[in-house]
Amino acid sequence: MSDRRPSRRSASAKRGLWLVGAVALFLCASWLTRGEEPEEKTTPISRGTVRLPTHMRHAERERQRQRMKPVSAIPAPSKESEPIPLRDPVMTAMPGPGDTKIAVVLEANAIRNSEIGELLLGCIDDEAQSWLEEAKGKGIDVVQDLDRVAVADKLVILSGNFAGAKLDQLGGESRRAVSYGKHQIWEPESYGEYLALWNGEMILAGENREEVEAALDRLDGKRPPSERPAIREGSAYGEVYGALSPELIEQLMGADELGIGKRIAEIADEIEIHADVTSDVGLVVEVHGADPKAMDDLSRAVGGAMAMARLSAGQENKKDLTELLDLARVMPDRSRFTVELALPRSFIESRLSHCKK
Amino acid sequence: VITAIHIAIDLLREAVSRKWFIAIFVGITLILGASALSLEMEVVDGALAATTLFGESLDTEGIRPAEVVLRPIFAAAAYVVFYGGLVFGVLACADFGPSLLAPGRIEHLLSLPVRRWSLLAGTFIGVMIVALVAALYGAGGFTLILAYKTGVTSSGLVRAALLATACFAAVYGAMLSAATFARSAALSAIVGLVVFVGGIFSGYRERIAPLFEAGLGRRAFQLVAPLFPPISAIADASALIARDALLDSGDLWRRVIGMGIFGVAALLLAVWRFERADY
Numbered sequence: 230m231s232d233r234r235p236s237r238r239s240a241s242a243k244r245g246l247w248l249v250g251a252v253a254l255f256l257c258a259s260w261l262t263r264g265e266e267p268e269e270k271t272t273p274i275s276r277g278t279v280r281l282p283t284h285m286r287h288a289e290r291e292r293q294r295q296r297m298k299p300v301s302a303i304p305a306p307s308k309e310s311e312p313i314p315l316r317d318p319v320m321t322a323m324p325g326p327g328d329t330k331i332a333v334v335l336e337a338n339a340i341r342n343s344e345i346g347e348l349l350l351g352c353i354d355d356e357a358q359s360w361l362e363e364a365k366g367k368g369i370d371v372v373q374d375l376d377r378v379a380v381a382d383k384l385v386i387l388s389g390n391f392a393g394a395k396l397d398q399l400g401g402e403s404r405r406a407v408s409y410g411k412h413q414i415w416e417p418e419s420y421g422e423y424l425a426l427w428n429g430e431m432i433l434a435g436e437n438r439e440e441v442e443a444a445l446d447r448l449d450g451k452r453p454p455s456e457r458p459a460i461r462e463g464s465a466y467g468e469v470y471g472a473l474s475p476e477l478i479e480q481l482m483g484a485d486e487l488g489i490g491k492r493i494a495e496i497a498d499e500i501e502i503h504a505d506v507t508s509d510v511g512l513v514v515e516v517h518g519a520d521p522k523a524m525d526d527l528s529r530a531v532g533g534a535m536a537m538a539r540l541s542a543g544q545e546n547k548k549d550l551t552e553l554l555d556l557a558r559v560m561p562d563r564s565r566f567t568v569e570l571a572l573p574r575s576f577i578e579s580r581l582s583h584c585k586k
Numbered sequence: 587v588i589t590a591i592h593i594a595i596d597l598l599r600e601a602v603s604r605k606w607f608i609a610i611f612v613g614i615t616l617i618l619g620a621s622a623l624s625l626e627m628e629v630v631d632g633a634l635a636a637t638t639l640f641g642e643s644l645d646t647e648g649i650r651p652a653e654v655v656l657r658p659i660f661a662a663a664a665y666v667v668f669y670g671g672l673v674f675g676v677l678a679c680a681d682f683g684p685s686l687l688a689p690g691r692i693e694h695l696l697s698l699p700v701r702r703w704s705l706l707a708g709t710f711i712g713v714m715i716v717a718l719v720a721a722l723y724g725a726g727g728f729t730l731i732l733a734y735k736t737g738v739t740s741s742g743l744v745r746a747a748l749l750a751t752a753c754f755a756a757v758y759g760a761m762l763s764a765a766t767f768a769r770s771a772a773l774s775a776i777v778g779l780v781v782f783v784g785g786i787f788s789g790y791r792e793r794i795a796p797l798f799e800a801g802l803g804r805r806a807f808q809l810v811a812p813l814f815p816p817i818s819a820i821a822d823a824s825a826l827i828a829r830d831a832l833l834d835s836g837d838l839w840r841r842v843i844g845m846g847i848f849g850v851a852a853l854l855l856a857v858w859r860f861e862r863a864d865y
Contacts, residue, residue, distance in 0.1 A: 261844025
């Protein structure tokens with residue numbers, strides 16, 4: 230009996246070790262599995278909060294309404310009781326869609342006062358700063374007085390408050406004033422742009438004199454206005470908007486492997502772009518065409534090209550481009566399709582972070 | 587250890603011979619087959635243009651890179667594989683422990699030159715192998731279907747299945763432990779489901795705790811929830827992995843190892859109980 234007792238005790242102690250081991254491991258497991266829920270190492274950029282400019286908002290409609298004014302290009306009404314039709318002078322000065330490959334408007338003031346604008350202002354280097362100072366000395370405070378910048382091929386239109394602008398010395402070039410009707414055109418003495426001031430609110434700058442004269446003529450009603458403006462009134466939304474000719478897209482894309490540029494030039498009639506830069510940047514490219522079937526095929530080809538671009542960006546370890554193309558999509562809609570791109574503010578901030586330094 | 591492995595192999599033979607178990611594998615095969623036949627995806631140069639499931643069009647948010655569009659699908663599939671696999675494992679394996687300890691059989695096994703702990707360890711290993719094979723079969727099959735349909739190959743679902751198996755170790759450890767206290771397949775399954783549901787709450791305990799009124803209820807929840815393995819935290823991690831998200835791998839490994847250790851701890855508890863029992 231005395232021999233069996235220690236043996237039983239030993240067996241019991243051995244069994245107790247299993248329990249001790251179990252408790253110890255439970256505690257160890259509890260310690261190892263502690264903590265919050267797992268999260269992604271880096272917060273992925275998300276298109277969720279990015280506003281994509283797909284239509285005109287109330288504020289933009291109001292902005293457009295406030296810009297409408299009697300422009301002499303519009304024929305006087307036949308009866309006194311008829312309301313005087315109003316037009317946007319900037320749009321009136323721009324050539325028609327058939328005459329331009331590119332017609333784009335930047336809402337400079339809106340961009341300046343946006344969160345992205347603040348970031349961009351931080352990126353102004355010394356050279357740009359001295360140019361701004363010089364322009365200010367000539368009566369043009371670009372940061373405060375500039376409202377819009379419109380580009381139509383070789384014609385650039387600046388709108389804003391330029392009542393005190395001295396165009397003769399702008400940009401470090403000396404210019405001489407030449408009369409053109411009731412206006413004056415400043416011609417560069419050696420090289421530079423031809424400039425004209427309209428109503429103290431628009432500066433017209435052209436690579437050659439004819440472009441500036443044509444713009445003044447459109448404003449004065451000496452040339453019949455285009456059947457429709459380069460940018461439709463209903464398309465003036467976003468902080469950047471405009472129209473590109475399909476041929477320009479073909480030129481820009483060059484000889485792409487899939488021949489997308491060529492197909493766009495063949496099938497598309499019109500391409501509109503809209504960008505919202507209020508907080509994030511949302512870009513929408515709207516492609517219109519006459520043949521719904523061809524447009525549907527084209528939209529798939531563009532979507533495929535973007536998917537392939539994303540794939541090769543991933544293979545080349547271009548993380549930024551891969552993330553951006555992650556957020557891109559093509560939305561087919563009968564005789565048109567839109568290409569949507571989203572650049573969240575966090576993405577832009579990270580790219581402009583060097584400016585703060 | 588070799589004895590335990592022999593016992594595990596015996597258990598696998600038994601699993602194969604069980605018609606119900608085979609029926610489950612046939613069921614998984616049918617689900618995979620139905621998915622393969624009903625899921626139509628139109629992929630153009632890597633972009634997903636349209637998807638139909640059982641003839642119904644699914645909104646793909648326009649034409650987007652197939653890999654990007656499929657991320658939520660992979661994440662959802664990871665949840666299905668993870669939670670579905672665990673529930674399947676609990677129900678399918680509930681009877682293994684009690685049948686091992688069934689009167690007649692256990693006496694026969696104990697008469698053999700086999701250590702008691704080897705019997706339980708062998709059963710545990712065998713069940714884990716069954717769970718692993720089933721999880722890999724389901725996850726691998728769905729991965730192959732999506733790869734065939736879209737050209738997108740991702741190891742995310744298979745990795746989710748492996749994580750689910752690690753969690754099942756914790757759940758099955760508790761089930762086997764319960765079987766040593768009462769030889770009941772029903773009790774074993776109930777304990778497994780309690781650990782499963784408790785594990786879901788445990789993983790979200792930081793979020794759930796504020797829902798309780800401050801005081802005794804919240805305090806009790808905060809004390810009890812950490813006792814369960816945080817299964818939902820691993821499920822979330824598996825979904826993130828399936829959608830190609832970057833995770834803190836050190837943190838994930840810590841939790842997965844913790845899950846495994848929970849399972850071993852439960853197994854030790856079962857061994858402690860089994861060593862004391864008289865058959």
